Amino acid sequence: MSVALLWVVSPCDVSNGTSFMESVREGNRFFDSSRHRNLVSNERINRGGGKQTNNGRKFSVRSAILATPSGERTMTSEQMVYDVVLRQAALVKRQLRSTNEFEVKPDIPIPGNLGLLSEAYARCGEVCAEYAKTFNLGTMLMTPERRRAIWAIYVWCRRTDELVDGPNASYITPAALDRWENRLEDVFNGRPFDMLDGASSDTVSNFPVDIQPFRGMIEGMRMDLRRSRYKNFDELYLYWYYVAGTVGLMSVAIMGIAPESKATTESVYNAALALGIANQLTNILRDVGEDARRGRVYLPQDELAQAGLSYEDIFAGRVTDKWRIFMKYQIHRARKFFDEAEKGVIELSSASRFPAWASLVLYRKILDEIEANDYNNFTKRAYVSKSKKLIALPIAYAKSLVPPTKTVSLQR
Numbered sequence: 001m002s003v004a005l006l007w008v009v010s011p012c013d014v015s016n017g018t019s020f021m022e023s024v025r026e027g028n029r030f031f032d033s034s035r036h037r038n039l040v041s042n043e044r045i046n047r048g049g050g051k052q053t054n055n056g057r058k059f060s061v062r063s064a065i066l067a068t069p070s071g072e073r074t075m076t077s078e079q080m081v082y083d084v085v086l087r088q089a090a091l092v093k094r095q096l097r098s099t100n101e102f103e104v105k106p107d108i109p110i111p112g113n114l115g116l117l118s119e120a121y122a123r124c125g126e127v128c129a130e131y132a133k134t135f136n137l138g139t140m141l142m143t144p145e146r147r148r149a150i151w152a153i154y155v156w157c158r159r160t161d162e163l164v165d166g167p168n169a170s171y172i173t174p175a176a177l178d179r180w181e182n183r184l185e186d187v188f189n190g191r192p193f194d195m196l197d198g199a200s201s202d203t204v205s206n207f208p209v210d211i212q213p214f215r216g217m218i219e220g221m222r223m224d225l226r227r228s229r230y231k232n233f234d235e236l237y238l239y240w241y242y243v244a245g246t247v248g249l250m251s252v253a254i255m256g257i258a259p260e261s262k263a264t265t266e267s268v269y270n271a272a273l274a275l276g277i278a279n280q281l282t283n284i285l286r287d288v289g290e291d292a293r294r295g296r297v298y299l300p301q302d303e304l305a306q307a308g309l310s311y312e313d314i315f316a317g318r319v320t321d322k323w324r325i326f327m328k329y330q331i332h333r334a335r336k337f338f339d340e341a342e343k344g345v346i347e348l349s350s351a352s353r354f355p356a357w358a359s360l361v362l363y364r365k366i367l368d369e370i371e372a373n374d375y376n377n378f379t380k381r382a383y384v385s386k387s388k389k390l391i392a393l394p395i396a397y398a399k400s401l402v403p404p405t406k407t408v409s410l411q412r
C-alpha cells in the first residue's frame with residue numbers, strides 16, 4: 001500500500017468538522033517533502049564543576065537564572081526542562097511499581113478493532129519507511145510491539161510538525177493548534193479521531209508515556225508561529241526542548257531501559273532529552289541558509305553579536321573567519337549534547353539500543369560534513385553519503401551490543 005494513502009492533518013482535521021470515518025474517506029494527502037529545518041544550539045555550561053541545584057542537578061547556570069524586572073521568572077529553561085524530566089521519570093517509576101514489572105500489554109482482542117488497529121500501525125510503518133528511511137531500518141531490530149509503537153509516535157510527531165511546516169501551514173492558527181491539542185487529549189482518553197490517532201491511542205495505553213511531552217511539542221509549534229528570532233541560548237533551549245527534547249522523552253518510554261541497568265531513570269531520560277536537542281541543534285546548523293531564506297534565524301543573537309556577526313551577515317550568507325569561529329563553537333556544543341546522550345543509549349533495553357545508536361552516530365556525522373564544507377551552511381547542504389552511512393551502521397550495531405555497565409555510571 002502506498003504512503004500516498006496517508007492521512008495528513010489538514011486545517012479541516014483540526015477544525016473538529018470531520019469525523020473519524022469522514023476523515024478516513026476524505027484523507028490521503030501527501031506530506032510536503034520540501035520542509036524546512038529550524039533552530040540552533042546550546043551547551044551545558046560548567047559541566048562537572050557546576051552548581052548543585054534543588055534538583056541535585058549539576059549544570060551551572062550560565063544562561064543564568066532569568067528574572068524579568070517584574071520578577072516573573074526565576075529559573076533557566078534548562079532548569080524548567082529538567083523538572084519535566086524528573087516528573088517523567090517519576091511517573092515511569094510509579095507505573096513500574098504499580099504493574100510490578102513493566103510489560104507490553106497484549107491487545108484487547110475486540111473483533112473488528114484489531115484489524116483496524118493493525119492497519120493503522122501498518123500505515124504508520126509506511127510513513128516511517130517513506131520519510132525516515134534510515135531510522136526505519138534501525139527500528140527493524142526492535143521488538144514488534146516497541147517498533148510499531150515508535151512508528152505511531154513518529155507519525156504523531158511528523159503530523160504535528162507538518163501543521164506548521166507542511167503545505168497547509170499558512171492556514172494554521174493558534175486556535176488550530178488548540179484543536180490539535182484537544183485531539184491529543186482524546187488520544188490519551190482512548191477516543192481517537194482518526195485511524196492514525198488510533199495507533200497513537202493504543203500506544204499510549206500500552207507504554208508509560210505521559211501526555212506532557214506531547215503537549216510540549218504542540219507548544220513548540222505555537223512558538224514557531226509566533227517568532228523567528230531568539231535572543232539567547234536560554235530562549236532557544238526551551239524551543240529545542242519543545243520541538244525535539246520531547247521526542248527523546250516520548251521515545252525512551254517506548255524503547256525501555258534495560259532491566260540490568262544500574263542507571264537512575266531520570267539520568268536515562270535526561271540523556272534522551274540530550275539526544276533530541278543534539279539532533280535538533282545539528283538540524284539547525286545544517287540548515288542556516290535554508291532557514292534564513294525563510295526569514296528565520298535559529299541562532300542566539302547575543303552569541304552572534306559576541307562573534308562580531310549580525311543578522312545581515314546571515315542573510316547575506318557570508319562565510320568569513322568570524323562565521324567559522326562561531327560555527328566551531330556551535331558544533332562543539334552539539335557534540336557535547338551527543339556525548340551526554342551516549343551515556344544513556346547504553347542503558348536502553350538491548351533491542352532498542354541499535355536504533356538509538358544509529359540515530360546518534362548518523363546525526364553526529366552531519367557535523368563532520370559541515371566542517372568538510374568549510375562551514376558553508378548557507379549554500380551547501382551537509383549530507384552524509386550512502387557509503388558513509390553504510391560504514392557507520394555496522395559501527396552503531398557493534399555499539400548496540402555493549403550492555404549497560406555493571407556499576408552506576410550515569411547519575412546526576
Ligand SMILES: CC(C)=CCC/C(C)=C/CC/C(C)=C/CC/C(C)=C/[C@@H]1[C@@H](COP(=O)(O)OP(=O)(O)O)[C@]1(C)CC/C=C(\C)CC/C=C(\C)CCC=C(C)C
Pocket residue numbers: 035036037038039135138150153154157158161165243244245247248249250251252268269271272273275276277279280283341342344345348355356359
Ligand atoms: C537514552 C537515549 C539517548 C535514548 C534515545 C532516545 C531517542 C531515540 C531520541 C530520539 C531523538 C530524536 C530523533 C529527535 C528528533 C529531533 C528533531 C530533529 C525534531 C524535529 C523537529 C522540528 O524541526 P524542523 O522543523 O527544523 O525539522 P524538519 O525540517 O521539519 O525535519 C522535528 C521535525 C519534530 C518532529 C520529530 C519527528 C518527526 C521525529 C520523531 C521521531 C521519533 C518519534 C522516533 C525517534 C526514535 C529513534 C529510534 C530515532
Ligand SMILES: [Mn+2]
Pocket residue numbers: 035036037038161162165
Ligand atoms: Mn519541521
